[in-house]
Amino acid sequence: MMELTRKGEYAIRGIVYLAGRPLDKVCLLSDIATAVDVPPTFLAKIFQQFSKIGLVKSFRGTGGGFLLGRPAENITLLEVVEAVEGPIVPNRCVAAPAECERSGYCNVHPVWRQVQLEIKSVLEGVSLRELVENSK
Amino acid sequence: MMELTRKGEYAIRGIVYLAGRPLDKVCLLSDIATAVDVPPTFLAKIFQQFSKIGLVKSFRGTGGGFLLGRPAENITLLEVVEAVEGPIVPNRCVAAPAECERSGYCNVHPVWRQVQLEIKSVLEGVSLRELVENSK
DNA sequence: ACATAAAAGGATAAATAATGTCTTTTAGGG
DNA sequence: CCCTAAAAGACATTATTTATCCTTTTATGT
Numbered sequence: 001m002m003e004l005t006r007k008g009e010y011a012i013r014g015i016v017y018l019a020g021r022p023l024d025k026v027c028l029l030s031d032i033a034t035a036v037d038v039p040p041t042f043l044a045k046i047f048q049q050f051s052k053i054g055l056v057k058s059f060r061g062t063g064g065g066f067l068l069g070r071p072a073e074n075i076t077l078l079e080v081v082e083a084v085e086g087p088i089v090p091n092r093c094v095a096a097p098a099e100c101e102r103s104g105y106c107n108v109h110p111v112w113r114q115v116q117l118e119i120k121s122v123l124e125g126v127s128l129r130e131l132v133e134n135s136k
Numbered sequence: 137m138m139e140l141t142r143k144g145e146y147a148i149r150g151i152v153y154l155a156g157r158p159l160d161k162v163c164l165l166s167d168i169a170t171a172v173d174v175p176p177t178f179l180a181k182i183f184q185q186f187s188k189i190g191l192v193k194s195f196r197g198t199g200g201g202f203l204l205g206r207p208a209e210n211i212t213l214l215e216v217v218e219a220v221e222g223p224i225v226p227n228r229c230v231a232a233p234a235e236c237e238r239s240g241y242c243n244v245h246p247v248w249r250q251v252q253l254e255i256k257s258v259l260e261g262v263s264l265r266e267l268v269e270n271s272k
Numbered sequence: 273a274c275a276t277a278a279a280a281g282g283a284t285a286a287a288t289a290a291t292g293t294c295t296t297t298t299a300g301g302g
Numbered sequence: 303c304c305c306t307a308a309a310a311g312a313c314a315t316t317a318t319t320t321a322t323c324c325t326t327t328t329a330t331g332t
Contacts, residue, residue: 002138002255004227004248006320012244029279041322048280061329062277077247090255091140107267108148111213111258112140118254119138119226122247131243141290165308178292184309197300198306 010038011084019072019128026065078123090115146174147220155208155264162201214259226251
């Protein structure tokens with residue numbers, strides 16, 4: 001339970017790597033995949049999701065590849081994770097309160113809500129910039 | 137990602153119900169299952185896990201059933217969840233740091249560690265007593 | 273225009289995990 | 303000895319995760 005999937009792990013590895021590259025040089029997906037040791041086809045799907053919401057910018061054709069969509073300090077770990085895993089919902093009743101009404105009011109609900117807030121708070125407090133800096 | 141499974145949800149429902157029953161009367165599994173709307177065979181597995189670690193006491197045969205293993209105020213939501221879901225590990229690198237050594241030191245690791253602490257902290261702060269009281 | 277490069281998108285397959293059932297075994301009470 | 307009820311293990315089903323492959327679209331250079 002409560003475990004990041006491979007997809008999420010790969011997503012972080014990939015975008016952190018990209019964030020650590022020179023800003024003006026587009027990165028080939030295949031190069032990123034090799035560098036962070038992720039199946040290229042899988043990473044492609046992940047970067048497509050990033051691209052849709054603007055976390056990265058993509059360029060097709062010769063000389064194409066990927067650039068970070070915004071400065072690394074403006075991208076939080078929460079955004080990266082939610083981009084590929086969907087919203088952080090420790091229990092489905094938090095996502096869909098309607099399903100919580102099994103027998104009136106559910107007193108566990110506020111606890112899960114609190115868990116959700118804490119997780120989001122931690123992940124939101126970390127930017128790609130910080131993740132890159134330490135590794136240099 | 138990060139979502140409680142049905143098993144965890146059922147586990148909470150079941151033991152909270154038990155905690156709300158008179159202390160000295162053993163509860164039939166079938167009655168609990170009916171009350172909290174969970175498949176009886178599935179709930180049986182869950183209560184077996186509870187029993188092994190003493191969260192509940194079980195009695196076989198005629199007049200048998202289940203009792204809470206300790207006073208409700210001494211059982212935390214964390215214990216209940218971990219009993220059936222295993223330890224709270226938001227990323228496998230937190231459970232097995234060895235796998236984190238992909239390329240030297242992983243700078244995301246401390247973040248997941250922090251997430252783990254926060255989740256555990258919230259769940260540890262809630263006892264079955266509190267969950268029962270509100271519902272009355 | 274044409275050939276090439278690279279991402280986008282869709283369909284599908286394999287592996288793993290979640291969910292649930294069934295049957296047999298063990299223990300206790302009458 | 304017989305009935306009840308939980309324990310334990312094997313099995314079945316479904317859903318999700320983790321990929322892979324193939325075609326299409328878009329861009330660049332010649």
